[in-house]
Amino acid sequence: SSPMDRQNRRRGGYVDFPHLSAQHRELMLDLVSTVETRLESDLLPSSLSPDVQYFENESGNSQAALHIRSGDKASPIDLVLGSWIHCELPSGALDITTISAYLKSSTDAPRFLIEFLQSSPTSLILILDLPPRKDLVLHQDYLDTFYGDTQLDKRRQELAKVPEVRPYFSSSLYIRCVCSPTAILVSINCEAGGEGRMEEIIRDHVGPVAKEVLGIWLDRCACGGRVVEVHERADLEMRDRLIKKKTIEIDLGSSLPRLFGPDVAGRVLEAIRDAFNT
Amino acid sequence: SSPMDRQNRRRGGYVDFPHLSAQHRELMLDLVSTVETRLESDLLPSSLSPDVQYFENESGNSQAALHIRSGDKASPIDLVLGSWIHCELPSGALDITTISAYLKSSTDAPRFLIEFLQSSPTSLILILDLPPRKDLVLHQDYLDTFYGDTQLDKRRQELAKVPEVRPYFSSSLYIRCVCSPTAILVSINCEAGGEGRMEEIIRDHVGPVAKEVLGIWLDRCACGGRVVEVHERADLEMRDRLIKKKTIEIDLGSSLPRLFGPDVAGRVLEAIRDAFNT
Numbered sequence: 079s080s081p082m083d084r085q086n087r088r089r090g091g092y093v094d095f096p097h098l099s100a101q102h103r104e105l106m107l108d109l110v111s112t113v114e115t116r117l118e119s120d121l122l123p124s125s126l127s128p129d130v131q132y133f134e135n136e137s138g139n140s141q142a143a144l145h146i147r148s149g150d151k152a153s154p155i156d157l158v159l160g161s162w163i164h165c166e167l168p169s170g171a172l173d174i175t176t177i178s179a180y181l182k183s184s185t186d187a188p189r190f191l192i193e194f195l196q197s198s199p200t201s202l203i204l205i206l207d208l209p210p211r212k213d214l215v216l217h218q219d220y221l222d223t224f225y226g227d228t229q230l231d232k233r234r235q236e237l238a239k240v241p242e243v244r245p246y247f248s249s250s251l252y253i254r255c256v257c258s259p260t261a262i263l264v265s266i267n268c269e270a271g272g273e274g275r276m277e278e279i280i281r282d283h284v285g286p287v288a289k290e291v292l293g294i295w296l297d298r299c300a301c302g303g304r305v306v307e308v309h310e311r312a313d314l315e316m317r318d319r320l321i322k323k324k325t326i327e328i329d330l331g332s333s334l335p336r337l338f339g340p341d342v343a344g345r346v347l348e349a350i351r352d353a354f355n356t
Numbered sequence: 357s358s359p360m361d362r363q364n365r366r367r368g369g370y371v372d373f374p375h376l377s378a379q380h381r382e383l384m385l386d387l388v389s390t391v392e393t394r395l396e397s398d399l400l401p402s403s404l405s406p407d408v409q410y411f412e413n414e415s416g417n418s419q420a421a422l423h424i425r426s427g428d429k430a431s432p433i434d435l436v437l438g439s440w441i442h443c444e445l446p447s448g449a450l451d452i453t454t455i456s457a458y459l460k461s462s463t464d465a466p467r468f469l470i471e472f473l474q475s476s477p478t479s480l481i482l483i484l485d486l487p488p489r490k491d492l493v494l495h496q497d498y499l500d501t502f503y504g505d506t507q508l509d510k511r512r513q514e515l516a517k518v519p520e521v522r523p524y525f526s527s528s529l530y531i532r533c534v535c536s537p538t539a540i541l542v543s544i545n546c547e548a549g550g551e552g553r554m555e556e557i558i559r560d561h562v563g564p565v566a567k568e569v570l571g572i573w574l575d576r577c578a579c580g581g582r583v584v585e586v587h588e589r590a591d592l593e594m595r596d597r598l599i600k601k602k603t604i605e606i607d608l609g610s611s612l613p614r615l616f617g618p619d620v621a622g623r624v625l626e627a628i629r630d631a632f633n634t
Contacts, residue, residue: 213491214533216595218602225529234525245523247512251503251537255492259532317494324496 091132092145097164097173099199099273101280108285109177109192109292113158116296120153130349133342139166140337144346146353149182155300156180156318157353165337172197174333179300180354183311183318186211187299188224188258192288199273202280203246206288207261208295209321211314214259221259228294230260233287240283242268242275250328256321262287322354369410370423375442375451377477377551379558386563387455387470387570391436394574398431408627411620417444418615422624424631427460433578434458434596435631443615450475452611457578458632461589461596464489465577466502466536470566477551480558481524484566485539486573487599489592492537499537506572508538511565518561520546520553528606534599540565600632 093110095103114121124131124147134141142163149155156179163174172195179190188208195203208230214221225231237243246265248254257263266284268275306314330350334343371388373381392399402409402425412419420441427433434457441452450473457468466486473481486508492499503509515521524543526532535541544562546553584592608628612621 213493214530215491215599218530221529221533231525231529247509251499251509252492252496254537255499259529321493 092143092160092162094143095162095175097141097162097171098175098196099277099280101277101285102175102194102196105280105285105288106175106177109288110160112289112292112296113177113179114147117153117155117158117300120149120155120300121147121158122150123147126349126353130346133338133346135338135342140164142338142346144349146350148353154181154185154187156182159350159353163333163337170198179295180318180322181211181299183314184306185299185302185304186220186306186310186314187302187304188295190292190295190299192292200267200269200271200276202266202276204262204264204266204284205246205248205257206291207257207263208291208299209256209261210258211317224298225258225260228298230258230291230294233290234260234262237262237264237283237287240266240279242266242271242279243283252324252328256325262291319356322356326350326354326356370421370438370440372421373440373453375419375440375449376453376474377555377558379555379563380453380472380474383558383563383566384453384455387566388438390567390570390574391455391457392425395431395433395436395578398427398433398578399425399436400428401425404627404631408624411616411624413616413620418442420616420624422627424628426631432460432463432465434460437628437631441611441615448476457573458596458600459489459577461592462584463577463580463582464498464584464588464592465580465582466573468570468573468577470570478545478547478549478554480544480554482540482542482544482562483524483526483535484569485535485541486569486577487534487539488536489595502576503536503538506576508536508569508572511568512538512540515540515542515561515565518544518557520544520549520557521561530602530606534603540569597634600634604628604632604634 093107095106098106124145126144126146130144132143140163143161145160146157148157158177158179160177161175165172175194177190177192181187181189188210191205191207191209193205208224210220210224212220243264243266246263248263266276266279268279326347331347334346338346371385373384376384402423404422404424408422410421418441421439423438424435426435436455436457438455439453443450453472455468455470459465459467466488469483469485469487471483486502488498488502490498521542521544524541526541544554544557546557604625609625612624616624
């Protein structure tokens with residue numbers, strides 16, 4: 079393997095997920111490898127510089143890895159982004175692990191998003207959604223095709239049955255707005271059952287649902303072949319660009335400077351904006 | 357009073373709410389009178405025929421009252437609709453009580469909606485929202501103005517603190533889509549505390565929140581003076597008309613025929629469509 083591979087592995091490359099529990103790491107590896115295997119011929123190699131692929135703050139108590147692969151020219155995939163952030167905060171360790179996928183305006187199919195926010199071994203927030211790329215109020219056919227016919231809500235309902243699972247409301251109203259009506263936004267708290275119970279919930283409930291939702295996205299959205307007429311693409315592009323911009327602003331744009339200092343954050347955000355083309 | 361007034365009173369006119377509990381009735385009366393007092397000079401008298409103002413099914417075990425007042429020509433109010441439905445079903449009594457208000461395209465301010473679905477004296481579903489009239493993903497300023505600055509989410513959070521209150525997910529994905537990110541969609545179950553506890557929750561928690569949200573709507577939306585340029589009104593009208601059509605289709609259009617038979621339902625739905633101008 080190359081020196082960069084070795085360096086990444088030593089410092090914690092993207093797919094090492096060095097701070098996750100065994101079940102959580104296994105799930106992330108499964109999701110990443112499913113995406114990369116299925117979309118291999120669509121995706122270009124990562125072009126991020128090593129100091130963006132992995133970065134930490136001065137004291138080393140905040141660490142992160144970023145992995146971005148843009149879609150090939152002929153592919154409907156815009157880009158797939160994976161990241162993890164690990165921070166030792168006074169309140170304890172915080173781990174944020176994300177996979178998100180964006181599509182080009184040649185299709186209007188939904189995006190993919192999974193995000194885990196873990197603030198303790200027994201407390202986890204999960205956001206799992208195929209965020210829509212159109213105003214669903216105006217496009218009933220789109221709602222039916224991607225959210226009704228796919229029975230996405232059944233997956234949400236299944237997970238909601240687990241006693242430790244509660245609906246979660248993001249403090250950002252914008253994040254709530256960009257989610258679909260079948261979005262899985264839940265907090266999982268199992269102080270009573272401990273870390274073992276969290277592992278069980280990830281293996282038996284979160285994992286199966288996450289894999290199913292990703293499967294639906296790959297089959298119906300990424301590879302669904304739903305094509306948008308050229309004259310309709312401008313509106314879609316405008317909406318996508320706005321969402322990307324807002325997402326950076328609300329999410330990484332506010333957390334990275336806080337956790338990694340302005341220099342590191344500036345470098346990483348520039349690389350993301352580059353890849354996002356915003 | 358006129359013969360029609362007397363007839364309505366005997367049969368259960370709209371504001372009699374003959375089947376609600378004391379606290380629930382008091383709250384509804386408060387809300388209706390707040391709207392009608394504040395908007396008195398905006399609203400035309402009801403023009404519904406008596407057999408639409410009150411109706412029942414053949415056997416008399418389903419009863420309902422409907423009250424629609426359209427806005428005056430100069431007013432930004434399109435219409436205010438109030439209704440109650442009471443049905444004796446094999447599973448028990450079902451009561452649905454609603455106030456909804458629509459605005460004209462001269463303003464883009466949100467609508468108002470409150471709906472109570474009560475399937476037993478200790479089980480209540482509440483939908484309370486200022487449904488947006490624009491795609492919030494595209495209109496951050498609109499989101500800030502009506503949902504952020506008004507601190508609507510604080511009201512949702514307050515109500516969520518009551519132990520018997522749980523988030524509610526409508527089985528209709530469309531209904532979920534038309535709601536705002538601060539919508540109060542909750543089920544309240546107090547089998548343990550009984551009817552007395554439900555009365556307490558309505559008086560001490562639901563009532564204050566409902567009055568505050570209605571107050572925000574009256575101040576900032578109905579009387580907020582936010583004006584839309586003439587050339588932007590067509591899009592707004594199109595969206596409003598679609599929502600009205602869908603709302604009738606999903607809500608009353610499916611329940612009225614089932615509960616009141618095709619003849620009564622047909623007569624009532626025609627009157628609603630007339631008033632809705634759809």
